[in-house]
Amino acid sequence: MSRTRTPVVAHWFAGEGDAFRLLGTRCTACGAVFFPREDVLCRNPGCQGTDLDEVPLSPRGRVWSYTDGRYRPPAPYVSDPELPWRPYTLIAVELAAERMVVLGQGAPGVTVADLEVGMEVAAVPGVLSEDAGTTWTTWHWRPVGVTA
Amino acid sequence: MDDVALAAGGGDGVTGDVAVLGAGMHPWGKWGRGFVEYGTVAARAALADAGVDWRDITSVVGAETVRGGYPGYVAGATFAKALGWQGARVSSVYAACASGAQAIGTARAQLLAGLADVVLVVGADAAPKGFFRPAGGDRPDDPDWLRFRVLGATNPAYFALYARRRMTVHGDTLEDFARVKVKNAAQGSLNPLARYRKAVTAAEVAASAVVADPLRLLDICATSDGAAALVLSTPEFARRHGAVSPVRIRAVSTVTPTYPTTVLDLPDIATDSAAAVPPAEHTFRESVARAAYEEAGIGPEDLSVAEVYDLSTALELQWYEDLGLCAAGQGAELLREGATAPGGRIPVNTSGGLASFGEAVPAQAIAQVCELTWQLRGTAGARQIEGARVGITANQGLFGHGSSVVVVR
């Protein structure tokens, strides 16, 4: 069955395989980087910038912290109430160049037992949920060297 | 404790004190009734405690709830109508978990500006079952909606990220976290207003279900129904009213963060980037406390008691450090020494904290001040900390809100 692949949020990430990147914006006046993207105003309080360019974020970072969700989150998170709940990991990742921490789900199969603070992870394409006509795509963090 | 800047009836502080004439609460629980009922019960308790007739109140400030529909958004007017319209000026404020403190701040500003002489502050909530969740509809412009839609990141998930980070960076253990619960539950068992009034053992914490690794059910605060209210006045009104040595509010800090934020905060998916602008010297939580100390002209060494926002056990340890009760990374050690338990150097959460109450969002920061009021009056019963003279509250909510209130006698 063919479903349309649609990003869960438009313009937050792009690319396939090794070319996959989270997309932020950078203020052309002061260089401040934003993710989630700011497209209208720079939020640096010392900058009047209104011109922001799309920039890919670093593809790899290091785990700042991690957890999992043992209970089904409420809507608007999409999950099938008919199926038993399967916990997924949440990983907060520090990007060195951007000096920021970005949260994401761990790739399928990654458990908290696989993770350590400081471990290197990469942003990879992932699937958040599927419905009749659509595969909702997202980003996942996956420990480097793990292909699960 | 010396009384340098705290003499009763003496100087009115750096910006001026306001008197706490009355404090009242509706017991926390899951009562299945509406927030208006809880709020008016608390309001009447505070008015009775103050000995002030409702018709003499010149301003009402309501801390809003987003869970009560329109009446929740206009909480001040809702409470004023329920108590019987009497012509007072009215305000309603919302600041997530800091709503109650902002309501106190609004009342205080009116009193200091001479716009009112005696003000009723009320916050009340009727909480849903289970996780807090965002408002309905398809709202991709709302970060609170996005974190659930894209990540399924509940509030406990964020608490767990902080807890795991502390374990790695500071060496905190699950036993340390459990110790916080044991301490706070013991206090809650002495508080007739608390929802959970049963002592808890470390073994019970360890046996409770993991909600978000490494935190267990008993590490995380519940969501509750509850209400708290205060009657605040100018020092002149208090004197005329015959309140000889009232508890006073000396500082209300409601500062916002400074860009770039460096600690992942609810409901955000990322921190700010510190690549273009270096971060401020202090984190947001630290800056909330520092502003309160500065406004009050005191430091952590002057404190007798503190009420901090223990959304999780691990967060209580974080607050010890952010309030300057100990150095960064030393929170667990301070707890292990017993410094933050009754009889220690600086007892924290003598009320039982959120661990014993559960969170009733707009009421919580007001309830913290109620507990400090009773402690400073010496009327906290079995929970009384001997000779308490100076107390501080600390609280943090979504969307860049935080608060800290300094209360003296």
Ligand SMILES: [Zn+2]
């Ligand atoms: Zn800029």
